[in-house]
Amino acid sequence: MSKNFKLITEGLVKNNPTFVLLLGMCPTLATTTSAINGLSMGLATLFVLVLSNMAISLIAPVVPDKVHIPVYIVVIATFVTLLQFLMQAYTPAMYETLGLFIPLIVVNCIVLGRAEAFASKNGVLASACDGIGVGLGFTGSLTVLGLVREILGSGSVFGWNFIGGNDGMLAFVMAPGAFLCLGYLMVLFNRFFKKN
Amino acid sequence: MEYFLIIISAIFVNNIVLAQFLGICPYLGVSNKLSTATGMSMAVCFVITLATLVTYLINKYLLVPFQLEFLQTIAFILVIAALVQMVEIVLKKVSPSLYQALGIFLPLITTNCAVLGVAITVVTKEFTFGLPSHMLNLGEALVYAFATSLGYGLAMVIFAGIREHLAMNDVPKAFKGVPIALVSVGILALAFMGFSGMVK
Numbered sequence: 001m002s003k004n005f006k007l008i009t010e011g012l013v014k015n016n017p018t019f020v021l022l023l024g025m026c027p028t029l030a031t032t033t034s035a036i037n038g039l040s041m042g043l044a045t046l047f048v049l050v051l052s053n054m055a056i057s058l059i060a061p062v063v064p065d066k067v068h069i070p071v072y073i074v075v076i077a078t079f080v081t082l083l084q085f086l087m088q089a090y091t092p093a094m095y096e097t098l099g100l101f102i103p104l105i106v107v108n109c110i111v112l113g114r115a116e117a118f119a120s121k122n123g124v125l126a127s128a129c130d131g132i133g134v135g136l137g138f139t140g141s142l143t144v145l146g147l148v149r150e151i152l153g154s155g156s157v158f159g160w161n162f163i164g165g166n167d168g169m170l171a172f173v174m175a176p177g178a179f180l181c182l183g184y185l186m187v188l189f190n191r192f193f194k195k196n
Numbered sequence: 197m198e199y200f201l202i203i204i205s206a207i208f209v210n211n212i213v214l215a216q217f218l219g220i221c222p223y224l225g226v227s228n229k230l231s232t233a234t235g236m237s238m239a240v241c242f243v244i245t246l247a248t249l250v251t252y253l254i255n256k257y258l259l260v261p262f263q264l265e266f267l268q269t270i271a272f273i274l275v276i277a278a279l280v281q282m283v284e285i286v287l288k289k290v291s292p293s294l295y296q297a298l299g300i301f302l303p304l305i306t307t308n309c310a311v312l313g314v315a316i317t318v319v320t321k322e323f324t325f326g327l328p329s330h331m332l333n334l335g336e337a338l339v340y341a342f343a344t345s346l347g348y349g350l351a352m353v354i355f356a357g358i359r360e361h362l363a364m365n366d367v368p369k370a371f372k373g374v375p376i377a378l379v380s381v382g383i384l385a386l387a388f389m390g391f392s393g394m395v396k
Contacts, residue, residue: 030217077270103269107309176386183378
């Protein structure tokens, strides 16, 4: 059990997909206009990541080596379609907000990367834990980035406005703010978490 | 006139990298040198236009008549993956020099979310371009795809130029590599914000 727990914690800091591995940049930048949007996108990716990791660890032994990438992509695309239906049914407003980036989870390099690097070589339980760990790491980074951009851009935290009125710096909600905030957060991460 | 608006909007106002955040991974990955950046832009331009043509037709004549729109994501990604592979084989035979020039960038494009992004956008989103909103017809979709990839190339080439200069400067240790690149893109995006409002 402790081995699986270690897999989960490793995804959070040591193998953090956003700040260390630099994977999945597009949704990271595009959907973090507010903390709640970042959190939702992270959870959506977590959902696909865990399920596809589990499915792929089960089918990996019987998939011929030559066609393994297309097979993995189809498995991932299936879970993404499932997620699209679930979100359309239960959280239509959030589905509308995240828009294009839900179907684009298919080409998120984190999901295919974990399938290739971990799930295809390990058991179901370990793969699920790896999915949870990396997914939580991704969710965490997106929420933090969303939080920073929301505080600077609209002066609120999780939708709770603390400055009154709409006096935020609009640029931070728009495209330039995404790049700047992620750049500076990465600097902080490098400064405090990376050894050497 | 309408095509002109589509082109201006796709290249400058809604630039695919700097305003829509698509295709960031290769954007940061291969923009170190001007020559590789140009090669990648050419390959992306080629594949986006071709993929949009094929996926648009598949959507219109196969998925919509049989009410299979929910298969869009799966169908499109398979088509794109197959297409990239096919382009690679055909280019190798027909034009070895172009194949050489595009080199390793071709296989990388399958996972470039700009390709799937544009393919999905042209069949699902309603566009305005200052006119009453409508779905794009085939001609407009192709022009949109081509102009979008030109915008990708423009952003890529400008950024590669900036990075070539950055490489010669003394950057603080924590900023080295991707962080300083992101901050530079941020400033570039700020400049491109000046175009917003030109075309809706």
